[in-house]
Amino acid sequence: MAEYRHSVSLEQDKCKGCTTCLKHCPTEAIRIRNGHAVINSEICIDCGECIRVCPHKAKKAIFDKLEEIAPRYKWRIALPPPSLYGQFENLDDVDYVLQGLLDCGFDEVFEVARAAEVVSEYTRRYMHKKDVPRPVISSACPTIVRLIRLRFPYLCDNVMPMLPPVEVASQMAKAEALKKHPELREDEICTVFISPCPAKASYVKNGISKNRSSIDYVVSMSEMYFKLIGAMKAIEAPKVASASGMIGISWASSGGEASALFNDRYLAADGIDNAIKVLDEIETGNFPYLEFVELNACPGGCVGGAATVENPYIAKVRLQSLRRYLPISLNRLEKSEEPDDYVPENMLFGSPITYAPAMRLNANRGIAMQMMSDIEKIYELLPEIDCGSCGAPTCRAFAEDVVKGECKVEECVVYMRERMREFWAKREEGQP
Amino acid sequence: MDEALKFHFVIDGDNFTSAGEASVEVKKKLRQLGFPPDVIRRVSIAMYEGEINMVIHARGGVADVLVYPDRIVIILEDHGPGIEDIDLAMQEGYSTAPDSVRALGFGAGMGLPNMKRYTEEMHIESTLGVGTTITMVVNVQ
Incomplete structure (x- = not known):
């Protein structure tokens, strides 16, 4: 398997080696080594928790810069997601954001919310399929998809193989641009996604299952926000009009995608720890009547992404008022003769996602069992206080690291203090 | 490694x-x-159902999981009221769970049947007023 390319990096000078990110990483992918945080890329899921919690701002998401867009692209299309609309105070019309993007130098704007409405419609069709395992799990959040691949082998087949809205938006935008501007060549058009999170940047680098992404650049929402604020102030009357409805805008926060299915047997959860708990329960078969599951790694949904500016709950309130007088949906499929569960190939990713057993101790089960037996023995020597001083998030993770040969048990300060105490006690008794 | 890993x-x-x-x-x-x-x-479902049963009916208990390379053995032991009629208890839909837990969606009478369905072997030993021990085996193909 080709190596997974991440979008979270560390500025080593700023990292003090504190244990904050260590403690918050949901997959225990971080260790402090030589005074700095190190991320195990095999099990990092790009959730961005470490970026959010780092008190020293040492964790950064890796995005493209607007200035890096190659000059060969004559037609630059911005792909703003609905979460972007929730970032601005006193915004009463999405058109200002779209015009602002054009004024920042884009040639065209294509709203991801439009594609989201198309995805919603196809998802409703997908839900008509009788032969797919229930509950159907949304594939829109790339962190959740990766989490399932790494930790929930049995649920891989439940993940809906639907391309995420941002991918569909990029494809639709490019097709539309070629049609409108026959003078352009395909390789002269690029799409630039304004992302609320590092996970979507990773999605673009890695694709999903065997599909490559058609998105060319991913820029940070917070960076774009500051450019937009200036541009939007100068707008007198926007010349472009938003073409997304209530459903599209609602995708920005948790529950939006699921509620668009018009089927109340759904579950929507947000925040990575909640998502993990829900997946654990589903894997145990606890929700027999559930039809659809929408999980967002970030608190509140995409509005809570690590690259957003505004508090997610405030952004959500703003979106509620922005969408209030919008039609339910502005992007509907033409009536067709196809059966009611038909979803075209180009909306789906080729093959289902597969289990990546990155959590296992060793590919050989005998060796893995021996290792676990050793881990239990080491664990018994440890204080179970999970202080993090050794550089591992928990005593158990430390025991695993010791058995894997990454560190020595003497690096546990509590264990060492006990040994010292014994040593001095013996000396006082006059033993050598 | 020949001996079992015990949890x-x-x-x-x-x-x-x-x-x-x-x-x-x-x-x-x-x-x-x-x-x-x-x-x-299969192990996690069987274990889960057993755990829930112990909490609902027996005020808890202990669980031991023995992991062998070719099989996993789950032993659940409680000191609850015991099962009066094991055959009846094994029937789908039969439950003695109180209303308080039914309100939470438990007590559908599927616990023991599911434990049997998801394991290769299941053995129940129960004495009224003393307690219940359930042993389950999941084979690894």
């Missing part, structure tokens, strides 16, 4: 909200040991 869990009967936690623990360990997804799922 011991105390199932807290006073805390309904913690029911199911041992099952999640076992799942994590089996994942680390590289067992196939199907085996992990």
Whole structure:
């Protein structure tokens, strides 16, 4: 398997080696080594928790810069997601954001919310399929998809193989641009996604299952926000009009995608720890009547992404008022003769996602069992206080690291203090 | 490694909200040991149902999981009221769960049948007023 390319990096000078990110990483992918945080890329899921919690701002998401867009692209299309609309105070019309993007130098704007409405419609069709395992799990959040691949082998087949809205938006935008501007060549058009999170940047680098992404650049929402604020102030009357409805805008926060299915047997959860708990329960078969599951790694949904500016709950309130007088949906499929569960190939990713057993101790089960037996023995020597001083998030993770040969048990300060105490006690008794 | 890996869990009967936690623990360990997804799922479901039963009916108990390369043995032991009629208890839909837990969606009478369905072997030993011990085996193909 080709190596997974991440979008979270560390500025080593700023990292003090504190244990904050260590403690918050949901997959225990971080260790402090030589005074700095190190991320195990095999099990990092790009959730961005470490970026959010780092008190020293040492964790950064890796995005493209607007200035890096190659000059060969004559037609630059911005792909703003609905979460972007929730970032601005006193915004009463999405058109200002779209015009602002054009004024920042884009040639065209294509709203991801439009594609989201198309995805919603196809998802409703997908839900008509009788032969797919229930509950159907949304594939829109790339962190959740990766989490399932790494930790929930049995649920891989439940993940809906639907391309995420941002991918569909990029494809639709490019097709539309070629049609409108026959003078352009395909390789002269690029799409630039304004992302609320590092996970979507990773999605673009890695694709999903065997599909490559058609998105060319991913820029940070917070960076774009500051450019937009200036541009939007100068707008007198926007010349472009938003073409997304209530459903599209609602995708920005948790529950939006699921509620668009018009089927109340759904579950929507947000925040990575909640998502993990829900997946654990589903894997145990606890929700027999559930039809659809929408999980967002970030608190509140995409509005809570690590690259957003505004508090997610405030952004959500703003979106509620922005969408209030919008039609339910502005992007509907033409009536067709196809059966009611038909979803075209180009909306789906080729093959289902597969289990990546990155959590296992060793590919050989005998060796893995021996290792676990050793881990239990080491664990018994440890204080179970999970202080993090050794550089591992928990005593158990430390025991695993010791058995894997990454560190020595003497690096546990509590264990060492006990040994010292014994040593001095013996000396006082006059033993050598 | 020939001898089994042993894991011991105390199932807290006073805390309904913690029911199911041992099952999640076992799942994590089996994942680390590289067992196939199907085996992990069957063990975690059987274990989960057993755990819930112990909390609902017996104010908790203890669970021991023995992991061998070719099979996983789950032993659940409680000191609850015991099962009066095991054949009846094994019937789908039969339940003696109180209304308070039914309100939470439990007590559908599927616990024991599911434990049997997801394991290769299941043995129940129960004495009224003394307690119940259930032994289950999941084979690894």
